[in-house]
Amino acid sequence: MDLRxxxxxxxxxxxxxxxxxxxxxxxxxxxxxxxESGDTKTGFAQHLEWERMLHQGxxxxxxxxxxxxxxxxxxxxxxxxxxxxxxxxxxxxxxxxGIFLLAPTVFEFGNDAQRDHxxxxxxxxxxxxxxxxxxxxxxxxLASLTCRAERVDDGWLLNGQKxxxxxxxxxxxxxxxxxxxxxxxxxxxxxxxMVPLDADGVTVRGxxxxxxxxxxxxxxxxxxxxxxxxxxxxxxxxxxxxGWAVAMATTGSERGLTLRSPGRFxxxxxxxxxxxxxxxxxxxxxxxxxxxxxxAYQLFTLQTVTQLANGASIGAESSINKIWWSELxxxxxxxxxxxxxPDAELEHAWSKAFQFALSGPIYAGTNEIQRNxxxxxxxxxxxx
Ligand SMILES: Cc1cc2nc3c(=O)[nH]c(=O)nc-3n(C[C@H](O)[C@H](O)[C@H](O)COP(=O)(O)OP(=O)(O)OC[C@H]3O[C@@H](n4cnc5c(N)ncnc54)[C@H](O)[C@@H]3O)c2cc1C
Numbered sequence: 001m002d003l004r005x006x007x008x009x010x011x012x013x014x015x016x017x018x019x020x021x022x023x024x025x026x027x028x029x030x031x032x033x034x035x036e037s038g039d040t041k042t043g044f045a046q047h048l049e050w051e052r053m054l055h056q057g058x059x060x061x062x063x064x065x066x067x068x069x070x071x072x073x074x075x076x077x078x079x080x081x082x083x084x085x086x087x088x089x090x091x092x093x094x095x096x097x098g099i100f101l102l103a104p105t106v107f108e109f110g111n112d113a114q115r116d117h118x119x120x121x122x123x124x125x126x127x128x129x130x131x132x133x134x135x136x137x138x139x140x141x142l143a144s145l146t147c148r149a150e151r152v153d154d155g156w157l158l159n160g161q162k163x164x165x166x167x168x169x170x171x172x173x174x175x176x177x178x179x180x181x182x183x184x185x186x187x188x189x190x191x192x193x194m195v196p197l198d199a200d201g202v203t204v205r206g207x208x209x210x211x212x213x214x215x216x217x218x219x220x221x222x223x224x225x226x227x228x229x230x231x232x233x234x235x236x237x238x239x240x241x242x243g244w245a246v247a248m249a250t251t252g253s254e255r256g257l258t259l260r261s262p263g264r265f266x267x268x269x270x271x272x273x274x275x276x277x278x279x280x281x282x283x284x285x286x287x288x289x290x291x292x293x294x295x296a297y298q299l300f301t302l303q304t305v306t307q308l309a310n311g312a313s314i315g316a317e318s319s320i321n322k323i324w325w326s327e328l329x330x331x332x333x334x335x336x337x338x339x340x341x342p343d344a345e346l347e348h349a350w351s352k353a354f355q356f357a358l359s360g361p362i363y364a365g366t367n368e369i370q371r372n373x374x375x376x377x378x379x380x381x382x383x384x
Contacts, residue, residue, distance in 0.1 A: 003302065005080070012073070013080045016059070020088045023053050027091065037352070038094040039215025044170040047094040051125040060123045061099050068115065069123025075305045079261060086267035094167060098122045098129035100258040102175050105192075105237060105250045113233030118194070132162040132176025132195075132219060133247070139164075140369050142177070143186040143244070147221065149178035149193055155228050156180075156193065156235065158201070158221035166363075168217030169206030172197055175250075181241050192243035192250075194235050199224050211355040254364045256318030257305070260325045262298035268332045269294045272339075275350075279339045290331045297324055316377040319370035326360030326367060333357045 005013070027050045028035065036043030054060045055069065063078040064070025073081070093099065099122060106118050121127040138145040147160030162168075162176060174195045181189030197204055201224030206217045228234050238246035253259065269291045276283055300321070304314065333354035337344040344351050361367040375381040 009076060009080060012077050013084060016081050016084045017088070019057055019059065020084055020090055023057065024088055024090050027053060035091060037213050037215075038092045039167060039209070039213035041170065041214070043213075044094055044167065047091055048125055048128075050091045051093070051095050055124050060095070060125070061103065064103070064119065064123065068119035075257075075308060079263070079301065079305065082261035083263035083266065086261075086263040087270075089267070094170075095122070095125050095128065096259065097131050097166060098127070101131060101250050101253050102129050102194075104253045104258065105175075105246060108249055109192075109238040109246050111233045114194075114231060114237065115233075117232040127173050128167075128171040129173045129175055130165040130168040130171040130217070131250070132165055132168075132174040134164040135161060136163055140366055142247075143190075145177055145179065145190070147176075147178045148182065149180050149191060149226075151180070151240075152225070155230075156226045158193075158195065158224040158226060160221050162219040162221075163216075165217045165219055167215050168197075168219055169204055169214065174219060175237070177243050177247050180243075184241065187244040189241050190243040190247075191240050192237045192246040193226070194231050194237060195224075195226050196230050199226050199230070201225065211352065251365060252314050252318045255322035255370070256314040257301065257308075257321075259364065260321075262294065262301045265294040265325065265328055265332065266298055268329075272332055272336055275336055275339050281339055286335055290328060290335060293324070293328045293331065297321075297328060300324075316373050319365075319373040320378070322364055323361075323367050323370050323374075326357075326364075329357040329360050330354075 030049060031046045035046050038044050038047040051060065058066075058071050059081070061069060062071040062073040062081045063075055064072075066072050071077075103119060103122055106115055110118065118127070122129065132147075133142055133145075135145050135147060147158065147162060149156045149158050156178075158178060160178075162174070165171075165174065168174065174197055176193065176195070177190045178193050179189055180191040183189065195202070197219070201222045203220040203222065204217050205220070206214050208214045209216055226235055237243075269287075272287060272290065273283060276287055304317075304321075308314070333350065336350040337354055340347050340350060344354075376383055
């Protein structure tokens with residue numbers, strides 16, 4: 001592994017940096033320098049403007065082929081782009097569930113018609129996707145889900161309820177798992193469906209999070225008919241009754257590489273070091289510790305990208321990634337609040353980000369479950 005960037009990669013970095021800084025400032029001006037969180041209705045609309053600027057500049061999905069709205073960049077260049085993105089403190093990506101979770105699954109399991117339809121619309125933020133796994137009685141134990149999809153003439157009839165769908169209230173489509181064979185148990189007889197949320201019989205009800213943003217939704221399906229033609233190539237991704245393997249590919253992306261790139265954390269620890277100097281604190285062992293953990297995550301990611309470039313795929317190792325970044329995020333933000341002292345009550349950016357960091361060990365599969373996966377599948381320990 002050669003850790004030096006090539007001259008071409010340095011050029012790519014400069015191009016990305018210049019574009020991001022210039023357009024970030026334009027975007028801030030367009031929302032009077034008062035952007036709201038993308039998890040509120042107003043903020044989501046503001047962030048969509050940003051998504052469209054990214055798309056027009058060819059930066060919405062840098063590592064995709066250009067025919068789908070990407071830039072034909074390598075995973076290495078994607079990592080560079082992400083570093084610059086977080087360094088420039090660019091807006092949160094409200095399209096991330098579609099771009100980073102659904103899209104890799106469509107590339108892997110979709111047919112040509114599905115790829116040709118879903119991917120360009122996703123890159124352009126024309127269709128906005130939320131993920132529908134969790135149900136009121138199926139969180140960690142996802143295989144116990146009861147949402148049904150029944151085969152009828154020319155389509156599917158959906159019944160049941162999904163919950164905790166991030167930004168579901170603002171999205172146009174949902175991807176998720178539905179039971180298509182009621183005779184089958186647990187992981188069998190499930191299908192991965194792509195569902196337009198404006199179908200008759202679908203009700204989306206937004207509700208608030210602990211931090212006050214209304215970014216969650218419950219989605220109810222009440223004899224909702226989804227025709228096969230709702231998505232060219234069909235609404236089922238992968239095989240009918242074979243959705244578990246497809247869903248595991250999506251969760252692998254969520255825990256593994258794409259959802260939380262190292263640039264997010266290296267930028268945050270650098271801001272933490274700046275905060276320490278602004279608040280007249282020497283860099284402590286604790287700050288050095290999180291700084292090294294962020295560096296370690298970056299090195300680990302470089303190793304992962306090297307393996308992917310050599311044809312390997314991410315397996316259960318993605319669980320270790322997920323535990324690492326979620327606990328690192330909390331560590332960084334706790335230290336920031338310590339440095340700010342009582343000002344943390346007033347300091348919006350760090351304290352708001354701290355509240356979100358607290359949810360890291362829960363979403364994308366709780367860390368207790370990830371530790372079980374690592375124990376059983378990587379260490380070969382017996383199931384308890
Ligand atoms: C910010 C945020 C965004 C989210 N976005 C989405 C989304 O977009 N789409 C979606 O579908 N879901 C989403 N979720 C839901 C998330 O996936 C679930 O919260 C998570 O899977 C846990 O399920 P649960 O809340 O039902 O908890 P439970 O499964 O009831 O777990 C409760 C506790 O018990 C522990 N536990 C359960 N089983 C075991 C076991 N076998 N061994 C050890 N410990 C165990 C868990 O680790 C946890 O600590 C989101 C959650 C959050 C916080």
